[in-house]
Amino acid sequence: MNVYAKEFNESARRYTADLRHRELIQKALAGYYAKRDEFKNRFQSWPGARDLAAEIKWEAINHLDRYLDEFVSKLEARGTKVFWAPGAQEARDYIVGVARQHQVRAIIKSKSMTAEEIHLNDALEKAGFEVVESDLGEYIVQLREEPPYHLVFPAMHLTRQQISDLFHDKLGSEPTNNPEDLTMAARRVLRRKYCKADMGISGANFAIAETGMISITENEGNARLTTSLPKIHVALVGIEKVLPRLSDLALFLPMLATAGAGQSITCYNTLYGGPRQPGEPDGPEEFHVVLLDNRRTEILADAEQRDALHCIRCGACLNVCPIFKNIGGHSYGTTYQGPIGSVITPHLRGLQDWKHLSQASSLCGACTETCPVKINLHHHLLHNRRNAVRAQPARLEKLIQSAFVLMMRRPKLYQFAARMGRLAQPLQPLVRGTILDPLRAWTKTRSFPPLAQKSFRELWRERKAS
Amino acid sequence: MTNREIILGRVREALKVAAPHPVLRDSLAAAPAATPQKWLPPVGQTMEAQIELFRQNAEALKVEFRVCANVTEAIQHVKKLAAAGGWKKIGRQRGELTDPVARELSLLEVPTDRGYAVDDLESCDAALTECEALVAQTGSVLVSAPSAGGRALSVLPPHHVVLARRNQMVPDLTTALLRVQEKFKDRWPSFLSFISGPSRTGDIERILVLGAHGPKKLTILLLP
Numbered sequence: 001m002n003v004y005a006k007e008f009n010e011s012a013r014r015y016t017a018d019l020r021h022r023e024l025i026q027k028a029l030a031g032y033y034a035k036r037d038e039f040k041n042r043f044q045s046w047p048g049a050r051d052l053a054a055e056i057k058w059e060a061i062n063h064l065d066r067y068l069d070e071f072v073s074k075l076e077a078r079g080t081k082v083f084w085a086p087g088a089q090e091a092r093d094y095i096v097g098v099a100r101q102h103q104v105r106a107i108i109k110s111k112s113m114t115a116e117e118i119h120l121n122d123a124l125e126k127a128g129f130e131v132v133e134s135d136l137g138e139y140i141v142q143l144r145e146e147p148p149y150h151l152v153f154p155a156m157h158l159t160r161q162q163i164s165d166l167f168h169d170k171l172g173s174e175p176t177n178n179p180e181d182l183t184m185a186a187r188r189v190l191r192r193k194y195c196k197a198d199m200g201i202s203g204a205n206f207a208i209a210e211t212g213m214i215s216i217t218e219n220e221g222n223a224r225l226t227t228s229l230p231k232i233h234v235a236l237v238g239i240e241k242v243l244p245r246l247s248d249l250a251l252f253l254p255m256l257a258t259a260g261a262g263q264s265i266t267c268y269n270t271l272y273g274g275p276r277q278p279g280e281p282d283g284p285e286e287f288h289v290v291l292l293d294n295r296r297t298e299i300l301a302d303a304e305q306r307d308a309l310h311c312i313r314c315g316a317c318l319n320v321c322p323i324f325k326n327i328g329g330h331s332y333g334t335t336y337q338g339p340i341g342s343v344i345t346p347h348l349r350g351l352q353d354w355k356h357l358s359q360a361s362s363l364c365g366a367c368t369e370t371c372p373v374k375i376n377l378h379h380h381l382l383h384n385r386r387n388a389v390r391a392q393p394a395r396l397e398k399l400i401q402s403a404f405v406l407m408m409r410r411p412k413l414y415q416f417a418a419r420m421g422r423l424a425q426p427l428q429p430l431v432r433g434t435i436l437d438p439l440r441a442w443t444k445t446r447s448f449p450p451l452a453q454k455s456f457r458e459l460w461r462e463r464k465a466s
Numbered sequence: 467m468t469n470r471e472i473i474l475g476r477v478r479e480a481l482k483v484a485a486p487h488p489v490l491r492d493s494l495a496a497a498p499a500a501t502p503q504k505w506l507p508p509v510g511q512t513m514e515a516q517i518e519l520f521r522q523n524a525e526a527l528k529v530e531f532r533v534c535a536n537v538t539e540a541i542q543h544v545k546k547l548a549a550a551g552g553w554k555k556i557g558r559q560r561g562e563l564t565d566p567v568a569r570e571l572s573l574l575e576v577p578t579d580r581g582y583a584v585d586d587l588e589s590c591d592a593a594l595t596e597c598e599a600l601v602a603q604t605g606s607v608l609v610s611a612p613s614a615g616g617r618a619l620s621v622l623p624p625h626h627v628v629l630a631r632r633n634q635m636v637p638d639l640t641t642a643l644l645r646v647q648e649k650f651k652d653r654w655p656s657f658l659s660f661i662s663g664p665s666r667t668g669d670i671e672r673i674l675v676l677g678a679h680g681p682k683k684l685t686i687l688l689l690p
Contacts, residue, residue, distance in 0.1 A: 027672075028671065028672040032672070043506060044504065044505055044506065044507065044508055045504075045505045046505075048504065049502065049505035049506065052502055052505060054488040055488060058485070058487065058488050061485075062485055063481075064477050065474050065477045065481065068473075068474065069474070072470075078654070078656070083469070084469035084470045084472070084473050085469065086469055086472050086473055086476075090469065134679065135669070136669040136678060137667075137669035140669065153668075153669065153672070154669070155669050155670070158670075159671065160670050179670040179671060179673045179675050182670055183667055183675040183677075183678055184677075187678065187679060191588070191679075194679075195585065195588060211647075211654060219665070219667060219678065220665055220679045220680070221621045221665035221678060221679040221680025222678070222679045224617070224618075224621045224659065224680065225621060225679055225680070228616075228617035228618040228622075228657075229584055229618060239473065247640055247643050250502055250503075250506070250638065250639035250643060251506070253639065253660070254604065254639070264507075264526075264527075264604060264662075265604040265605075265606060265662045266662065267527075267661070267662050267663055267664075267665060267680075268621075268660070268662075268665075268680075269606075269660040270660075271657070271658040271659070272656060272657060273654045273655070273656050273657075274654075274656040277611070277654075277656045279612075280611045280612075280616060280655065280657075281578050281579055281580060281581045281582065281611075281615065281616035282578070282582070282616040282618050283616065283617050283656050283657060287656075293473045293476065297473070297476035297477055297479075297480050300476075300477060300481065301476075301483070303483040303484065303485040303486070304485075304486075307488070
């Protein structure tokens with residue numbers, strides 16, 4: 001078992017036994033389910049909307065070269081600087097380079113999972129720049145020096161008490177158990193940061209090819225401030241974010257809000273098409289778009305799983321996943337948690353190191369059913385299992401399987417084995433759960449059902465005889 | 467080889483193998499990509515129905531929405547807001563709807579249209595802007611850099627007041643996007659935003675708090 005799988009198992013075991021964690025997550029998600037269903041039901045047809053969304057994303061991803069070209073040429077025509085980053089290193093180097101070139105003093109950042117993926121903050125901090133996360137949840141986990149717990153709700157694993165203690169510690173604010181007071185404490189600190197920052201970094205939810213714009217979805221207004229006040233704006237955009245037409249947003253904005261947060265629409269859905277244009281009073285003098293591949297083209301090359309690139313990072317699959325709800329976001333040890341993370345991480349970071357995530361599934365299919373763009377998530381977990389075994393066969397498992405097949409093909413052998421099993425079972429409690437117990441993986445926490453004293457064949461024979 | 471060629475090369479190589487097309491219902495043929503309205507929440511045909519739907523959606527988003535019979539009524543209402551909020555200074559965009567209101571308010575003003583000092587705008591008690599469209603389907607206001615005095619005015623002060631005309635009410639997001647597309651053609655402003663209620667967060671135990679980083683209050687006044 002590799003180190004990632006080991007850490008995963010240990011963390012999963014710890015979280016699963018943590019009843020406080022379970023209660024917190026269940027309570028947070030109960031409100032989400034109710035609101036999500038309420039707003040889904042307002043659609044004339046949610047299934048119809050999903051079909052159309054899947055179709056539009058299919059069109060975009062399967063003509064990605066054409067749409068990327070269109071997106072970039074439109075952006076460049078209005079003075080945006082576009083950098084194509086084949087990997088994480090190139091993206092980090094470019095962004096650090098922009099900060100150095102402008103002798104930036106303070107950087108404000110709005111939420112971006114893509115930036116988490118390439119560990120951008122670490123790189124900027126190592127280069128000597130201060131980076132402050134401005135999304136409230138991200139700010140909280142940044143102060144705690146831990147990664148986001150959830151794609152969309154980074155601090156959903158924390159209680160208000162924990163956050164109050166954290167703010168008291170790090171910001172010197174008065175202890176309180178009122179979420180509003182806590183939010184205002186962060187607002188005061190971050191206001192000063194926005195006004196002082198000379199570089200803003202954001203992600204993007206969509207890249208519109210037709211008009212050369214990025215679209216950013218948020219509730220707090222932190223992304224809007226991040227992209228309004230500093231003199232440089234850098235947006236880090238995965239190449240899969242492309243949508244063909246501006247009008248596609250009319251479908252994707254309400255779907256993202258409903259699936260992602262249980263809202264009819266999020267508070268701010270903003271389109272940025274360039275740096276400050278002539279006649280405009282504010283906005284950055286420079287706008288950089290960093291287009292990131294970082295092995296997304298490997299998912300693209302796997303035609304079977306290509307639809308994983310349809311993902312709009314709404315987090316809906318996490319919210320319904322029985323595994324996520326029990327083991328929590330941090331157990332995954334990945335940037336992207338939950339079912340979508342388990343599908344794409346093996347592509348992004350290596351199949352053999354991350355194949356254990358494909359086993360962390362009950363294959364119930366709740367993720368596939370909830371996905372607004374119809375990614376075949378639970379089947380992709382099976383595809384990853386198959387691919388992992390194909391590349392590196394599990395010898396012991398293979399041996400056990402062939403022994404089983406051998407036995408099932410020979411009735412005499414089967415009967416003999418069943419008889420031996422019946423004889424041996426009374427002895428099993430003596431070794432239960434220990435190394436001598438052949439069934440210990442099962443019997444450590446459960447009892448094994450008793451084998452019938454007589455087989456069907458025996459009963460049948462007796463009956464005929466009488 | 468440039469980075470662009472590297473990435474596009476990888477993309478083209480990958481796309482040589484076709485991916486299975488998503489399984490789609492027949493109904494999709496009846497609603498091509500450009501018309502998602504068929505699936506989205508329904509909107510009434512008449513202006514009255516749309517104003518009513520906008521009111522319901524806006525109120526659910528904690529927006530104060532008011533239909534004003536004329537400019538005088540709008541002025542009276544903004545004066546009331548100013549008195550209640552103890553406004554001393556407002557940031558504003560210059561336009562045919564905002565000018566008469568600002569004149570009557572006679573407060574300190576930070577007009578943003580030709581540039582401003584950030585600290586000056588940050589210390590304003592309210593922002594007064596116009597917009598591009600109001601969206602009945604979602605209760606959203608669509609603003610752009612020219613109609614909202616730039617990027618920051620509509621997000622920095624704690625109370626945002628929007629003045630809109632009746633003919634700016636559109637049924638849905640599709641129509642709103644089409645409207646700005648026709649208006650700006652290829653001369654897009656660098657910034658457009660659908661604003662749906664005052665700034666909010668649910669990051670602490672998923673409990674709703676208004677005024678996370680942007681305005682705590684949003685008022686929309688609909689003029690004839």
